[in-house]
Amino acid sequence: MGELIGPVLVDDAGGGRFVSWKVSERGRVVPGMAVLEYEVDGLKKKLKTDRKGIAYREKKLKAGDQLTLGQQVINVEECKHAVEVKGMCGDCGEDLRLNEQIASAAGPEARGAASVAMIHHIPELVISPEMAKEQGRIDMETVLKQRKLFLLVDLDQTLIHTTNEFVNDKIEDVFHYQLYGTNSPAYHTRLRPHMRHFLESMFALYEMHICTFGQRMYAHTIAKFLDPDGKLFGKRILSRDECFDPTLKTANLKALFPCGDHLTAIIDDREDVWQFADNLVHVKPYRFFKHTGDINAPPQATKTNENTEHQFQF
Known part of the structure; x- marks a missing residue:
């Protein structure tokens, strides 16, 4: 209060x-x-x-x-503006954008306490650090009661491989789609072998989150291929649009897990974007389409055109 x-x-x-x-x-x-x-x-x-x-x-x-x-x-x-949505206080409804000039001069405390974006797909919704820690504590207690931990999984070259080059539509187990209407570029995605069995097995042990540098529309489209019923991931999808840093995924960890990430495991084909974290399980990149690397690699990454298919056995 x-x-x-x-x-x-x-x-x-x-x-x-x-x-x-x-x-x-x-x-x-x-x-x-x-x-x-x-x-x-x-x-x-x-x-x-x-x-x-x-x-x-x-x-x-x-x-x-x-x-x-x-x-x-x-x-x-007095309202502490602990919840903010698109510049509006979620508690009292005050337009906090009116205080932008004050906040710029005096710091964020002058505008409100909300600063933590905990919900993956709604970065405009932020809450106070105190509220975030309380919600984080509740989330931790919930997964522990379910005898689970948290698992963050990458998409490109970890669970799937995607290309925007021409692909023969007769190739089996490839999804063909357009993200932004019939006049937009075509994408083609193949799921990593044994991936579905792997996800089902992990669901029994973890609350799973997607964490990708792919854009929001891409991330949610791929999630539908992986999890048509929304059972495995729900809305726990963090895309490039919600990432605080275009080169590091670790920047979002404090927001997602304000009480610490000691109950969290990570699976990714890249170690650098997690700053070589101890809780990262590093897998070989899955490459199915020739001449295409990671189409959503961070800016500092070097794309290669290896003609190999790594079939990591999940």
Whole structure:
């Protein structure tokens, strides 16, 4: 909770009887806003507040209850803006973009506490570090109760191989698709041998996440090929659009696992993007299409054209 700004008190000498609330629990209030309706001698009136913040109502108050002069009916607390969505506070609804100039001069604390993007596919939704740690603790307790750990898996050259060069449509086990309509380039993806069996086996042991440098549309399209029912990964798909750093995947770990990544394993064909982490299982790159390397490699990577197919046995 934020700093207590003060209570809202009944200001009518006659008190009256409570009729109904005009503000929701934890709703945003601003000066001049009605917070409840009450009745005095058959005349209905509205009690207004002169405060700004988040309202916490008197829970015991119900229709017909007698009100007295000076009775506290609502506490108003300062909103800490712990949840932010596209520049708007998720708690009080305030437009935090209005304070951008203040934040630029005084630092992010001047605008709000929200700074951690924990949800893979909604980078615009950020929460406070305190809230992130609490949610991270809950996530850890959940997987441990399920006797699972966390597993981050890469896509390109780890689970699949993709090319945007011409491919004969008669080749078996290749997905052919276009990401942005019929006039966009065609892509062709082959799943690594034994990959489906591997994912099903890992699902029994891990809560699985996709972590790729492929763009969002690409990542979610591939996820549909791997996991048509959404059972294995759900919405836990981190793409290039959500990555904080275009060359390192480690930059997102503190956001995804604010309580630490000691319960997390990683599978990838590249070690450098994870800064050679101890919990990384490094696999040989899977290469099926000739003359095509990793089409989504980070900028510093060197693409090669080896004509080999690595069939790592999962």
